[in-house]
Amino acid sequence: MPHLLHIDSSPRSDRSHTRGLTADFVQRWQVKHPNSTVTYRDIGQSPLPHVTEEWIAAAFTPPNERSQAMQDALRLSNELIDELLLADVIVAGIPFYNFGMPSGFKAYIDQIVRIGRTFLFNPDNTESPYTPLVHGKRMIAVISRGDGGYGPGGRNEKNNHLDPHLRTVFRFIGVNDLEIVAAENDEHGGAALVDSLDSARKELQRLATDIQPQRGDDSPDVKNRESTSRRTTSGVGNKVVSGCTRRNI
Numbered sequence: 001m002p003h004l005l006h007i008d009s010s011p012r013s014d015r016s017h018t019r020g021l022t023a024d025f026v027q028r029w030q031v032k033h034p035n036s037t038v039t040y041r042d043i044g045q046s047p048l049p050h051v052t053e054e055w056i057a058a059a060f061t062p063p064n065e066r067s068q069a070m071q072d073a074l075r076l077s078n079e080l081i082d083e084l085l086l087a088d089v090i091v092a093g094i095p096f097y098n099f100g101m102p103s104g105f106k107a108y109i110d111q112i113v114r115i116g117r118t119f120l121f122n123p124d125n126t127e128s129p130y131t132p133l134v135h136g137k138r139m140i141a142v143i144s145r146g147d148g149g150y151g152p153g154g155r156n157e158k159n160n161h162l163d164p165h166l167r168t169v170f171r172f173i174g175v176n177d178l179e180i181v182a183a184e185n186d187e188h189g190g191a192a193l194v195d196s197l198d199s200a201r202k203e204l205q206r207l208a209t210d211i212q213p214q215r216g217d218d219s220p221d222v223k224n225r226e227s228t229s230r231r232t233t234s235g236v237g238n239k240v241v242s243g244c245t246r247r248n249i
């Protein structure tokens, strides 16, 4: 049974283009995969905390040496990582802010890119000290930008720091299969915006129909867990888990 993780990170609600586009993708995904389940996490309207000194100390302490306070500091991070590892497909709505990602999505990345959970570090291997621990995911990043021309060959291409950042950080943990679908021209409006939204929607419709989950429930991601917090929720980030027949957003 394929599992989809749906993340929205725009602080806007009805006016958000990324929210509209991810919702459209999920709806079509559910039609194509009627037995699928969906976890929804809204980090735009219910922001995640930034990592703290306690969090960093806990993350770099071996699991069996962590105090109760350290375990508490990592609880939400464990929940987010378990959620990511359970997913076959991840669709994330990400607004383009100041030439990169919004701080809310960066807070998410800082919570899930964690030594011993999503990557390993071996200083003795000087050629290749980092090993990704996430396998078999397909991810779609849905982006909306105010101006235009940030795509390949466009007048703003050199100012697009979001696409390369996303590719680098998700490849670092092992999410190599990343599709980026972008709408542009929110600030220009008119036909330029309508056309851009239309082509983004069409591309997402194609992906929702064509994309095939790469793995089943016996994958190493699901078996090798440091924590047992799967499917529990801290209430942070407004998480909802639903079967395909319900859309709880």
Ligand SMILES: Cc1cc2nc3c(=O)[nH]c(=O)nc-3n(C[C@H](O)[C@H](O)[C@H](O)COP(=O)(O)O)c2cc1C
Pocket (backbone or CB within 6 Å): 010, 011, 012, 015, 016, 017, 018, 019, 094, 095, 096, 097, 098, 099, 100, 144, 145, 146, 147, 148, 186, 187
């Ligand atoms: C704080 C902030 C910074 C922004 N920075 C940029 C920018 O650097 N370049 C750009 O093209 N648009 C920028 N925009 C416009 C947004 O990318 C655009 O409104 C987009 O549609 C937001 O996504 P959403 O519709 O899902 O909320 C910015 C908007 C905000 C609120």
